Amino acid sequence: MRAVVISSFFFLVLFSYAVAYDPLDPTGNITIKWDIMSWTPDGYVATLTMNNFQMYRHIMSPGWTLGWTWAKKEVIWSMVGAQTTEQGDCSKFKGNIPHCCKKNPIVVDMLPGVPYNQQYTNCCKGGVLASWGQDPAAAVSAFQLSIGQAGTSNKTVKLPKNFTLLGPGPGYTCGPAKIVPPTNFLSPDRRRKTQALMTWNVTCTYSQFLARKHPSCCVSFSSFYNETITPCPSCACGCENKNKCVKSDSKLLSVVGINTPRKDNSPLLQCTHHMCPVRVHWHVKVNYKDYWRVKVAITNFNYRVNHTMWTLVVQHPNLNNVTQVFSFDYKPLVPYESVNDTGMFYGTKFYNDLLMEAGPFGNVQSEVLLQKDKNTFTFRQGWAFPRKVYFNGEECMLPPPDTYPFLPNSAHAKLVGFSALACSAILLLLALW
């Protein structure tokens, strides 16, 4: 029994670390589809389509980087709508020189505004992909490649291996390419159907544990019924770089170019006790008879990033009864049909879909009106605060439960203390058994 309990505990820990699984978006992934459109004398022409099926995690600037390893001695003769970062050694070729001769090509998207003859449908967005929940039409990227020294039929072609995806940083793990039923294409007038000669898919999933050592956002709370503000936990996002932060009143901030993003996307943070690039604040603002109102504010503490297409995901049992969301867009997320406690907020186009760099304009805010369900609604025991918060698909660190603002004269503190004690006692008993 003891062995079972302990091993299943370790299994759970290992499972949650090793396999990228997000309980709020269980099927979220990025799928890369290769469609072979035609065979050529020495290879084939393929269209690569990358779909971001993640509900609320987008790929922000400077965009995706896709890599793989060729199974044979393939070369890329030409590319439309994307390019490899290096050509590699093409010294064996005379006359026609390939676009890339590397065994493991690294591909990036083109920037907007490239000449028409280098464009392809859904290309040239600087590698930026919207999340599926926010804008499915902008959650796709595509380009075309012409491959040489490759198989020239579905019997001789070899699938590339070892796919890697940066989005733009680490965190994604890609599975092997799998042959799937060939894609069907409809002609523009929808009267003729054609199909790919062969199709394979690669699926990549995200894990925050692979991406970073610390969270990249934190949450703070306040309420109308208690004047205490519960701050973000100290060093929630790691304090290693505390000596590199900039005070909000520093003269440095007036230096020209201080806001210019770096190639490696390294942040320049405003000094705070939490050292997070982003803070989400949840304020329980008003209590009405049948409704209650929350104010949500997101603050950017990074001087080197403007967040475009940002998303905020919140899990709270009352989100099944959102009556009105002011100044943000809102969409319920229902990953499991039986529970409707999670929703996604994002900026309204041209109004607050840009969360500006740290400073006087580096915040966005909204209010949410929720209808009370008389059976479950309470201000006690921190019920009015969210259970989980994600910013741009990264889970934010919440304050410890015993620091939540609580109702005057409530038994909350004792209860929390007691249940924590009871829980640890039960765990201890199980472990010793």
Ligand SMILES: *[C@@H]1O[C@H](CO)[C@@H](O)[C@H](O)[C@H]1NC(C)=O
């Ligand atoms: C990838 O996401 C799509 C859309 O959510 C889903 O249908 C598909 O099953 C997922 N694939 C994998 C391998 O999880």
Ligand SMILES: *[C@@H]1O[C@H](CO)[C@@H](O)[C@H](O)[C@H]1NC(C)=O
């Ligand atoms: C392959 O990927 C495409 C999206 O790029 C998706 O629509 C399709 O369902 C995938 N096929 C399989 C079998 O997963």
Ligand SMILES: *[C@@H]1O[C@H](CO)[C@@H](O)[C@H](O)[C@H]1NC(C)=O
């Ligand atoms: C290859 O193509 C033939 C017909 O041209 C088809 O019968 C066969 O199923 C295909 N094999 C694969 C692996 O797609």
Ligand SMILES: *[C@@H]1O[C@H](CO)[C@@H](O)[C@H](O)[C@H]1NC(C)=O
């Ligand atoms: C793929 O990656 C694995 C681990 O990184 C490595 O052991 C293997 O040799 C690579 N395969 C190819 C064909 O490069």
Ligand SMILES: *[C@@H]1O[C@H](CO)[C@@H](O)[C@H](O)[C@H]1NC(C)=O
């Ligand atoms: C953010 O956007 C503003 C206005 O478009 C621009 O002036 C500023 O340089 C941008 N900051 C960064 C960090 O890119």
Ligand SMILES: *[C@@H]1O[C@H](CO)[C@@H](O)[C@H](O)[C@H]1NC(C)=O
């Ligand atoms: C989930 O809750 C929202 C209100 O927040 C409601 O509009 C939506 O219909 C609910 N969806 C389901 C499947 O219950």
Ligand SMILES: *[C@@H]1O[C@H](CO)[C@@H](O)[C@H](O)[C@H]1NC(C)=O
């Ligand atoms: C919202 O709350 C009202 C009042 O409690 C309730 O009748 C209704 O069923 C709730 N709606 C949902 C989607 O849970």
Ligand SMILES: *[C@@H]1O[C@H](CO)[C@@H](O)[C@H](O)[C@H]1NC(C)=O
């Ligand atoms: C407000 O909440 C804090 C816990 O965050 C608690 O210590 C304090 O006693 C509460 N204030 C009142 C007036 O109950």
